[in-house]
Every structure is written in C-alpha cells, then in structure tokens.
Amino acid sequence: MSKLVLSNSYVSINGVDLSDHCKDENFTQKADALENTAMGATTHTFQPGLLNDDFSFTFYQDYGAGSVDATLSAILAGGVAVAIEVRPVNTTVGATNPKWTGNVMLESYEAISGSVGAMAMCKATFKPAGAITRATS
Numbered sequence: 001m002s003k004l005v006l007s008n009s010y011v012s013i014n015g016v017d018l019s020d021h022c023k024d025e026n027f028t029q030k031a032d033a034l035e036n037t038a039m040g041a042t043t044h045t046f047q048p049g050l051l052n053d054d055f056s057f058t059f060y061q062d063y064g065a066g067s068v069d070a071t072l073s074a075i076l077a078g079g080v081a082v083a084i085e086v087r088p089v090n091t092t093v094g095a096t097n098p099k100w101t102g103n104v105m106l107e108s109y110e111a112i113s114g115s116v117g118a119m120a121m122c123k124a125t126f127k128p129a130g131a132i133t134r135a136t137s
Contacts, residue, residue, distance in 0.1 A: 010090040010099075011057065013126075014082035016071045019090055023058045023121065027086055027100060029132075053128050055084060055104060061112070061120040072124055075106045081129030082106075095136045102132035 011022045032049030062068045075082050081103040093099045104126035113121045 004088060006088065008090045010085070010087040012083075012085040013071060013104075014075055014084075016066065018057075018059060018068060018071065021059045021062055021068050023060060025058075025086065026056045027053070028056075029053050051128075051132075053132050054107075055086070055126040057124050059122050059124065061114075061122045068122060069111060072106065072109045072122070073111070076109050080105075084126060093135065093137060098134050098136050100132055100134050103129040104132075105129045 009019060009022060009025055011017070011019050011025060030052050032052055033046040034049040035044060036047050037044045059068045064070070082105075083101070084104045085099055085101045087093060087097055087099045089097045091097060105128075107125045107127045108123070110123040113123060
C-alpha cells in the first residue's frame with residue numbers, strides 16, 4: 001500500500017474550483033459520543049450519536065472576480081447551503097482517490113489574515129447542511 005503526499009488536492013465550493021488557492025484543508029468526520037454506562041459497569045461505555053463533520057480550509061486570498069473572496073463572501077451573504085466536493089488528488093475519482101460531496105453552510109470566513117510582508121490568507125469553516133457522502137466512482 002502506498003502512502004500519499006498531499007500536494008494536488010481538489011477543492012470545489014459552490015461549483016468553483018479553488019484548488020489552486022488552497023494551502024491546507026481538513027475534513028474531520030466524527031460522531032457525537034453518547035454515554036450509555038449503566039449501573040454495575042466498571043468502565044464508561046459509549047455509542048455513536050449524530051454525525052458532526054466539518055471542513056476547514058486555508059486559502060491564499062484572492063479578491064478577483066470568481067475567486068476566493070467573491071465565492072466565499074457570496075455564500076456568506078446568501079445564507080444558503082452550497083455544494084462541496086473534496087478529493088485527495090485532483091484526478092479521476094476511484095478506489096484510491098475517493099471524493100466526498102454534499103451540501104454545506106459556511107460557518108465562518110476570516111476574510112483577511114496575515115502579517116506585514118506575508119501572503120494574504122483567509123480561513124473558512126463549513127458545516128454539513130445534510131449528509132456528506134463518500135464515493136469511489
């Protein structure tokens with residue numbers, strides 16, 4: 001089994017490919033841990049509850065039309081869920097390059113971030129507005 005160096009991911013938000021501006025991405029899949037420990041138990045036990053995924057990205061900021069700020073600002077102003085698709089590699093989807101898709105809401109958008117002499121950056125965090133699905137075709 002090969003190991004992957006993350007160097008060419010695919011990030012599409014609301015149909016806009018922002019891959020070439022993405023510095024880092026994080027897709028975290030988790031479930032609420034519901035404690036179901038009963039009397040007489042000697043250890044805590046849990047069962048999975050509702051899924052609670054999130055996506056976070058750091059982008060090189062670009063205020064041009066159709067780029068990072070235009071895309072994210074419009075989503076935030078519109079207040080609606082939008083489509084997302086992420087893949088580990090920006091090539092064809094397959095067994096070794098799955099994709100995750102679904103609808104998300106923009107939870108936060110840090111439109112300006114950086115220090116003097118540094119690249120202008122921005123951070124964005126998304127929460128699911130429905131199920132996030134994994135596909136290999």
